[in-house]
Amino acid sequence: xxxxxxxxxxxxxxxxxxxxxxxxxxxxxxxxxxxxxxxxxxxxxxxxxxxxxxxxxxxxxxxxxxxxxxxxxxxxxxxxxxxxxxxxxxxxxxxx
Numbered sequence: 001x002x003x004x005x006x007x008x009x010x011x012x013x014x015x016x017x018x019x020x021x022x023x024x025x026x027x028x029x030x031x032x033x034x035x036x037x038x039x040x041x042x043x044x045x046x047x048x049x050x051x052x053x054x055x056x057x058x059x060x061x062x063x064x065x066x067x068x069x070x071x072x073x074x075x076x077x078x079x080x081x082x083x084x085x086x087x088x089x090x091x092x093x094x095x096x
Contacts, residue, residue: 004086010062012055012083016091024049031077043077050080 002014018024027049030042047056063079064071 002087002090004083004090006079006082006086008066008079010059010079010083012051012059014050014083014087016087018050019087019091021049040073043073043080047076047080050083 002016003012005011024046027042027045030038031046033039033042047059050056051059059079060071060076063075067075
C-alpha cells in the first residue's frame with residue numbers, strides 16, 4: 001500500500017495496483033475531458049476508484065471544510081491529481 005499526505009494535509013492510502021487498473025485509466029481520460037458532463041462523471045469515478053468510498057467521502061468533507069463548506073469538482077480533482085503524483089513517486093521507489 002502507498003500512504004502519504006498532500007500539501008494541504010490530506011492523508012491517504014492507495015493500493016498501487018490501482019495505478020494500472022483499466023477502469024482507473026478510463027476514469028482519468030473522462031476526468032480530463034473538455035465535456036463538462038464527462039469531466040464530472042470521470043472525476044467522481046476517478047476519486048472513488050482511487051481512494052475507495054470511505055476515503056473519498058472523508059476527502060470531500062475535508063475539502064469542503066477548507067472551501068466555505070463546498071467540495072467542488074475542481075477542488076477535488078486538484079487534490080486527487082496531487083495524490084496521484086505522490087503515488088507515482090512512491091510506486092517508483094517501491095520498484096527499486
